[in-house]
Amino acid sequence: MRDLLQRIDASTPAGRDRAVDALRALAVLGVVLGHWLVTALVADSGTVRGASPLRYLPQLAPVSWVFQTLAVFFLVGGQMGARGHASARAGGMTYGQWLGGRLARLARPVAAVLVVWTVAAVAMLSAGAGPETVRTLVRLVLSPLWFLLVFALLTAATPLVARLRPWWPFAAVALVDLVRFCLGGPAWLGWINVAAGWLVPYCLGAAWARGDLRSRGTGWALLLGGAAATAGLVRWGGYPAAMVGVPGAGVSNLDPPTLAAVVFGLAQCGAALLLLGPLRRVLRRPAAWAAVALVNLAAMTIFLWHQTALIAVTAIGTLAGAALPGLHTVPDGSGWLLARMAWLPVFVLALLVCWAAFGTYERGRA
Template identity: 50%
Template sequence: MVRVRERARRVAGRIEARTPADRDRAVDGLRALALLAVPAGHWLLGGFTVGDGGALHNASPLSAFGFFAPVSWVLQMLGIFFLVGGYASVRSYERRAGGTGAWLRQRLARLGRPVLGVTAVWAVLAPVLHTLGVPSTTLRTGATLVIQPLWFVGVYTAITALTPLCVRAARRAGVWAAAPLLGAVAAVDLLRYGPWADAVPGWLGALNILPGWLFAYQLGAAWGLGRAGRRHAWGLAVGGAVLFAVLLLVFGYPASMVGVPGEARTNSHPPSLLVLALAAAQSGAAMLLRDRLGRALRRPALWAPVVVINLCAMTILCWHQTAMLAAAVPASFAGAVPGLTTAPDTLGWVAARLAWLPVLACLLALIARWARVFETPWTSRVRVPVRAAAGVAGVGFAVWALGWA
């Protein structure tokens, strides 16, 4: 144990020595926190049941435990992720050496490679698992879980492409540039949930996808350009919290920030005004706590894990569901394994799933050691036919998975 501690201390020291003096540690810390909330949320708020032939089916403890909804308020940190994404993108855009096109290509390639990697690997893995006796229903359940988090990458890609426009808007209006986005989402929600809701087509909610997630990114752009001060931060924190409470208590928005099986309304897909209220409150709090967090991360022991998490950001996002499946699929052959294959409808399941979290984290770390190769730029050794084959396999798997999502 002493040797492990000493080795960890040396690694932390090396990371500290390589960190540029002007690195914004607080923003990196916020990104790491938002990243960790993704697997934590999916592992805590998602479960399985075992059907005929040992097949796995998706289930959620939110269906049985309404009091779990506040947990989703804490774990739904995509607002923070888009906030720091806008901040970092604007800072990078302002420092770009080439043109806007070259900058965009570089940013989008960093997002695309890990997605291509996970979908291509699963395109090969799915038929292999089927040959080994894994039921088709389990594979469809797994494919749905693997593909679901990747919607985020598509939305984030589109928003990243809008960075030049976000910069111009932030320079002109500061944090107020995000206000029209809030208004657009409010207008769509009014149409979807007002007295005339029965006459509104179901696809109308999709209009919230872009402004809903662009809202926090635009706030981050203003923050990155120095157009968001403490007064603005307090306004976002307090105003967002008040709006959140009013929407819940007066207008009857669903309490859970994620979808609940059997519920007619959902806050996240597409984002509702409640999501933006939470994002505003979180963004204001993040701005207010920035200096304090930055000072705390001056400690090498705290800073080192933040660096590691940020280096594996897309790997964590793309592969955390695979880590859960790596535990659940073998367990399905053993029958009822508490916290993995038993129905998530008892407090015993909650306790068992909490006990499984370190195991799932270790599985993700093991997968990440190999899968992180997809985050690094392709070299000349990866030939065009190999890239094309990976692309076809990945698209094929995505189409198959989306057919069951």
């Protein structure tokens, strides 16, 4: 094991910023754990429906503050996208070659998920599963793809947005929310924020790549300013406290993104920037770096298949013949949450099986 750790450490380019990879790994794992903790599949009169403990236990909203880490992913994506495009140009690579390579790494694992779940949906319907059940499961698996679509679009626009100041998309988000919530504007305007909202941390990442965010004061300003603005919007602006969607809620901070989600993302970006120094020190240790490197090598597989792992464990659990706490039961109490946490290692094992089966698509060997 020690030799393996040393080989991973030695094979890493000397100029690689390991803290950036660590932030990416933390962002992916945050999304996965968040989904596993706030997603329940409940059998009701022969139909499987989705439920969330946040609906029954709104005091758990702080859980979403820890695990809704998409802004950090877009921050890192903007930094890596801007640096990667600049390096490609310096090396004589065309925009099309650079973009094709980046999108291919996204497309292969996504195609695998789509094919497998198309076959699974047809098989379930042919076996007599109800359309509502199949719709619930397919939606659960495919819902994360919206994030990858937005990420792909922002990646394609990197040459245009690399020098865009983040306050421009931020102003667009604020204007959209003002029209929607204060002036009675149409709800469809909110979908402008799907691009504008995530463009804010992406532009911050591009600024980071330019060297504009070196001051620790910037990190503190983003963290404290974003946290204060989030608290104010939740306390006096009528925005939900949960930073993820809650079934049955009138307003979602994430679907589409609201101003509260964007300023919360700014706070997360500030925290990420402040963590760079400590992360760089920790990642000098071969064991710590090996863990980060392995997560990054499987990041797309982890992200795309984690809901399938949850569904598989839930389905296999039905063989017990009774509703298992934390797996099939309604998430309406603290007991459910404790039981769900006990299931997390089983979800991890199921995800490892998915990685063994489909990880080759991410590595480009399929």
